[in-house]
Amino acid sequence: MIQLAQETDETRLRRLGIRPTAQRLAVYRLLRDRADSHVTPQEAFDLVRAQGLRLTLGTIYNVLNEFARAGVVSRIDMGERTCFCSNRAPHHHFLDEGSKRLFDITGEQPVVNRLPAIPEGMELTGVEVIVRIRPRRAP
Template identity: 45%
Template sequence: MALLDQRQMDCERLRGAGIRPTTQRLGVMRAIREGGRRHLTPESFHRELAESKIRMSLATVYNTLNHFADAGLLRRVGFGERIWFCTNTGEHYHFFDETTGRIEDVLGEQPQVLGVPEPPPGMEILGIDVVIRVGKAA
């Protein structure tokens, strides 16, 4: 596919999500698309962008990733004080390796969550996140 065609598709995807396609946002979108399915931290993604000669401040990276997540282009995965941005926006769960700090998708059949309680009055359940903590076997 021609680079111009892909750029146009990225522009349309951003517009479809209600995001104005600026040069920086298109650079972020391209880096996300070309990197495949993975989990980004703002810091690691900032380094990745810098290595690709896409220059922007860390604050802009934070804001752009959050903006993309708010628009459904990325999925926030977090617990404790850590937050990752998952490029796989479909429903799925995660493994978290407590030894390395790495997070990865649970592939294939997903765990079933049973007995979900009713939300508090005036609230609705937006989703359920399951993080399975793992570590090296003894």
């Protein structure tokens, strides 16, 4: 999550077109303090509640989705789970199928050599690769 050195959290949210309410600031600060992390709405809810803040899970979902629309985080849908990634630099992910943990691929990134033709009237907005992994099974 990139933030200008002298920019306050309130100013950054306003610059992104987001009204800086107490709830939005609480979630934003959680994400800021966990830079380059991946968080599910439930995890964000638990972390905010652990700080003594009283936000509903629905509010957390709404704020995270609003942040995704504004480009603060990216939303990663993984079937039955949704995760929000605060690292906005282009990158791809590993998904540990056992623990359901999502983490950044560091170093060499996967290369997509060819994409299908984009349907008429549409434009490509990005390509995200999720590489699914699991611990090796004993022979």
